[in-house]
Amino acid sequence: MSTTVRLGVMGGTFDPVHYGHLVAAEEALAQFHLDRVVFMPTGRPVRKTHRSVSSAEDRYLMTVVATASNPDFSVSRIEIDRAGDTYTVDTMLQMRKESGEGAELFFITGADAVREILGWRGADRLAELCTFIAATRPGYEADFPSEAVEGGGPRLPKVEHMEVPALAISSSDIRDRVAAGRPVRYLLPESVSAYIEKTGLYRAPTR
Ligand code: ATP
Numbered sequence: 294m295s296t297t298v299r300l301g302v303m304g305g306t307f308d309p310v311h312y313g314h315l316v317a318a319e320e321a322l323a324q325f326h327l328d329r330v331v332f333m334p335t336g337r338p339v340r341k342t343h344r345s346v347s348s349a350e351d352r353y354l355m356t357v358v359a360t361a362s363n364p365d366f367s368v369s370r371i372e373i374d375r376a377g378d379t380y381t382v383d384t385m386l387q388m389r390k391e392s393g394e395g396a397e398l399f400f401i402t403g404a405d406a407v408r409e410i411l412g413w414r415g416a417d418r419l420a421e422l423c424t425f426i427a428a429t430r431p432g433y434e435a436d437f438p439s440e441a442v443e444g445g446g447p448r449l450p451k452v453e454h455m456e457v458p459a460l461a462i463s464s465s466d467i468r469d470r471v472a473a474g475r476p477v478r479y480l481l482p483e484s485v486s487a488y489i490e491k492t493g494l495y496r497a498p499t500r
């Protein structure tokens with residue numbers, strides 16, 4: 294049996310974290326025999342400049358309370374503690390450094406986000422660092438060059454597909470619901486909705 298550590302990284306804005314994220318991470322753990330999944334809230338998301346994103350600390354804390362009961366999940370502060378723009382390649386380089394050469398890294402992402410990967414800064418470097426796990430997401434087709442699916446290459450990340458139970462849940466919809474006073478129960482952990490209520494997050498429309 295191999296002793297290589299298989300480490301999943303679930304990147305996201307998590308504004309707020311919801312059951313779509315948690316189910317995708319849990320499925321990746323099982324389907325790809327990962328040892329653990331590290332949730333990685335983004336610092337200043339490069340690609341989400343069109344709306345104001347909640348503070349890194351709020352997003353970090355919501356992710357912590359949402360994952361607290363799962364011994365295989367943890368949350369990293371790497372991105373939120375880094376000054377300046379967030380680039381996935383820098384994060385994965387640091388994860389590689391921290392986890393050692395023996396670890397195998399996986400970046401878990403939804404079908405909508407994987408399409409952007411090929412255009413990301415350092416996509417060729419990312420190809421050497423990790424395998425991408427693309428989760429199905431209702432309403433989104435995963436469409437990217439077939440070379441990426443067929444095992445990657447020197448410049449194209451390797452992308453593995455993963456079927457997850459379809460959950461048409463998004464953070465944007467949850468924010469809209471909170472702003473409109475509509476229910477969010479059963480869309481995200483109760484600990485997270487309690488945090489939202491306590492802090493007054495999303496009460497005013499955010500977009
Ligand atoms: P927003 O609506 O603000 O864009 P979001 O719900 O898409 O938020 P993100 O933090 O942007 O959440 O997502 C982080 C990662 O989780 C992305 O890779 C995204 O594709 C994936 N993801 C989000 N929701 C789901 C879902 N319901 N099913 C599968 N993957 C999901």
Ligand code: MG
Nearest residue numbers: 405406463464
């Ligand atoms: Mg999104």
